[in-house]
Amino acid sequence: MRKYSIFIVILILLAGGCSQGGGSETELTISAAASMTASLTELTEMFEEEYPDIHISYNYGGSGSLRKQIEQGAPVDIFLSASSVDYEKLADQDSVDNGKAILTNQLVLIKPKEGDIASLNDFMAGNQVMAIGTPDAVPAGSYAEEALQELDVWEQLEEQSRLIYTKDVTQVLTLVKEGAADVGIVYASDVNDEKDVTVVQTFDSSLHSPIEYYIAALQSEEKEEGVEQAKDAFCQFISSEAANEVFENNGFQPVE
DSSP, rough: OHHHHHHHHHHHHHHHHHHHHOOOEEEEEEEEEGGHHHHHHHHHHHHHHTTTTTTEEEEEEEEHHHHHHHTTTOOOOOOEEOHHHHHHHHHHTTTEEEEEEEEEEOEOOOOOTTOOOOOHHHHHSSOOOOEOOOOOOOOHHHHHHOEEEEEOOTHHHTTTOOOOSSSSHHHHHHHHHHTSSSEEEGGGGGGGGGSSSEEEOOGGGSSOOOOOEEEEEEOSSSSOHHHHHHHHHHHHTTTTTHHHHHHHTTTOEEOO
């Protein structure tokens, strides 16, 4: 009888220990434009402090490449796109549960801190090279192509093989910082805290399509209640005043 009583006590203690651990953790997988890395790193810490049972894993890259991964079946819960085109392509395929535009940005020409180029015209007069995102896969590269075409210099740069194409804006920054490219075109937010590059000029927004960032909660075949609630929580958080303040500090502007 004594052994039986001890056994019951052990079971009660074990049950109590399990209940103290709280609910199981929910995993959110988010594919996000590389230009959002710094902001999302800061925001994730804030979000997970508010929602300790939700853990976020990010996949960063060019929005076009990320969209193609989703189309091919990559298990993604939320898509943060730097391009309305990539967002709309998924929406047209009924892959988006809900979504909206949340941020805007500007396009800038940058050079290494010690670089000599004073303007785009100055660059065009020489034989240096420019790094941009691959237009078909990187929205910043697509916007750059539009702006350079409007300025009537795109064909000249292509004919003279003066363009270096990259997988995302982060690689553009790296090439410029390391001196492997004399100039590059990125978003204003990308150089917000960069000390090794200098903005040469900001492109007029009339030269390219509107730069808008979208958030999309994606459809899933099996809707798990915990995941759906986590998606809703993150989508609400990303549009909060606290999140907008972080984005603005990093060079973005919230959509009105």
